[in-house]
Amino acid sequence: MEGILAAHKQLEKKGNLSKAVDDVQKLIDLLQRTRDAVSDSPDLTALQMAKLKSPVKQAFDKLEDDLKEVNKGLNQYQKALKDKFKNSALPTAPNDAMASQPHLINRAIAMHLLREGKFDVASTFVKEVDSRAEEHANHDGAINETDRSWVQDFADPEIMEDVQEASHDGRERGHLQNRFSEMYNILDSLRNQHNLGPAIEWARVHSQELENRGSNLEFELSRLKFVELYTSEDTMTSDSFEKSILALEYARTVFPTFSSRYGRETSSLLGSLAFSPDLAESPYQSYFYNPDAWEQVSASFTREFCGMLGLSERSPLYTAVTAGGIALPVLEKVERVMAQTRGQWTSVNELPVETPLPPSYLFHSIFVCPVSKEQATDANPPMMMPCGHVIAKESLEAHSRGKSRMKCPYCPNESHPRESKRVYI
Numbered sequence: 001m002e003g004i005l006a007a008h009k010q011l012e013k014k015g016n017l018s019k020a021v022d023d024v025q026k027l028i029d030l031l032q033r034t035r036d037a038v039s040d041s042p043d044l045t046a047l048q049m050a051k052l053k054s055p056v057k058q059a060f061d062k063l064e065d066d067l068k069e070v071n072k073g074l075n076q077y078q079k080a081l082k083d084k085f086k087n088s089a090l091p092t093a094p095n096d097a098m099a100s101q102p103h104l105i106n107r108a109i110a111m112h113l114l115r116e117g118k119f120d121v122a123s124t125f126v127k128e129v130d131s132r133a134e135e136h137a138n139h140d141g142a143i144n145e146t147d148r149s150w151v152q153d154f155a156d157p158e159i160m161e162d163v164q165e166a167s168h169d170g171r172e173r174g175h176l177q178n179r180f181s182e183m184y185n186i187l188d189s190l191r192n193q194h195n196l197g198p199a200i201e202w203a204r205v206h207s208q209e210l211e212n213r214g215s216n217l218e219f220e221l222s223r224l225k226f227v228e229l230y231t232s233e234d235t236m237t238s239d240s241f242e243k244s245i246l247a248l249e250y251a252r253t254v255f256p257t258f259s260s261r262y263g264r265e266t267s268s269l270l271g272s273l274a275f276s277p278d279l280a281e282s283p284y285q286s287y288f289y290n291p292d293a294w295e296q297v298s299a300s301f302t303r304e305f306c307g308m309l310g311l312s313e314r315s316p317l318y319t320a321v322t323a324g325g326i327a328l329p330v331l332e333k334v335e336r337v338m339a340q341t342r343g344q345w346t347s348v349n350e351l352p353v354e355t356p357l358p359p360s361y362l363f364h365s366i367f368v369c370p371v372s373k374e375q376a377t378d379a380n381p382p383m384m385m386p387c388g389h390v391i392a393k394e395s396l397e398a399h400s401r402g403k404s405r406m407k408c409p410y411c412p413n414e415s416h417p418r419e420s421k422r423v424y425i
């Protein structure tokens with residue numbers, strides 16, 4: 001690993017193109033000056049051209065030198081990588097489910113770029129994917145519609161004029177890009193300028209949808225606004241009494257809308273005013289001196305915004321790549337062991353080992369039957385009896401064999417096995 005780190009450092013130091021870019025710019029300047037001179041006095045064209053010869057050659061030599069350093073660094077880095085990984089081939093999947101679904105992968109990449117706020121890169125990527133789809137169409141005669149349909153969501157209306165007017169479900173073109181740029185503007189205000197205005201306005205417009213989602217965002221924003229009025233350094237007044245009056249006025253106009261759902265919180269926020277100006281010593285200290293407040297509210301906002309678009313809070317590509325990166329060493333070892341022992345996987349849909357992912361990467365709950373202690377599978381799914389207790393199907397069958405009614409292993413309830421329902425987790 002040290003070799004790679006050293007080569008990486010070297011590359012960072014020498015491998016940047018700024019010197020080359022500067023030298024190219026100097027050459028462009030020289031050529032432009034000559035062009036101007038030629039257009040000013042066309043009779044001297046031959047002289048000007050002759051004068052160019054030697055400096056242009058020198059500039060190209062210099063550029064070559066600049067690039068030599070960069071290439072040297074790159075070669076060393078490549079060599080260090082090869083030395084480190086020469087013996088370990090990446091695990092290969094005999095049935096790569098994604099190989100036949102390039103549009104899903106392309107969509108995930110484009111989506112990730114949008115989520116990162118790299119709108120230009122996303123536009124270029126989508127445009128190139130689309131033009132490649134067209135190229136394929138020229139060979140095969142027809143454009144694969146699945147390959148193309150997702151492009152509609154991403155297309156930037158200005159550069160994608162050849163894409164049909166609206167996508168099949170009537171959404172405007174490039175709607176994802178528009179949404180994400182809206183999200184980025186609001187997040188920028190929140191995170192970087194500590195300005196709650198745009199987020200509060202957005203939450204107000206989407207108040208009903210947020211309410212339906214059971215979201216706390218609108219209240220979280222207003223609570224922070226209240227705290228900010230009270231503690232901010234740059235409000236109109238530095239007098240803490242006047243600040244508390246400002247906060248109180250805000251609370252009077254806004255908090256009544258929250259009183260049914262957040263009655264306890266709003267009254268405790270108002271109660272805090274009694275401790276002014278010694279809030280730091282009060283029981284409400286955590287509300288007013290929370291260094292993570294802006295990050296937390298930004299995270300809530302991102303979650304709700306993405307949630308309303310039907311998207312997860314974090315980029316699926318990021319999640320998949322990170323999870324893959326964490327699990328890869330284990331999978332690689334499994335493959336090596338399998339090859340050595342000529343072992344075979346016994347179960348089609350299951351890995352023979354646990355992949356150690358942190359809790360935030362576990363998305364599907366796992367059901368373990370309390371009777372057999374076995375993990376549920378498609379063939380042996382969890383079944384719920386009328387009493388609400390859940391056991392695996394095989395346990396249910398074993399338990400009820402030969403009986404028309406069976407007693408639940410966990411409560412006195414009796415039921416017929418047919419009354420149990422499959423549970424989908």
Ligand SMILES: [Zn+2]
Nearest residue numbers: 387389408411
């Ligand atoms: Zn029961």
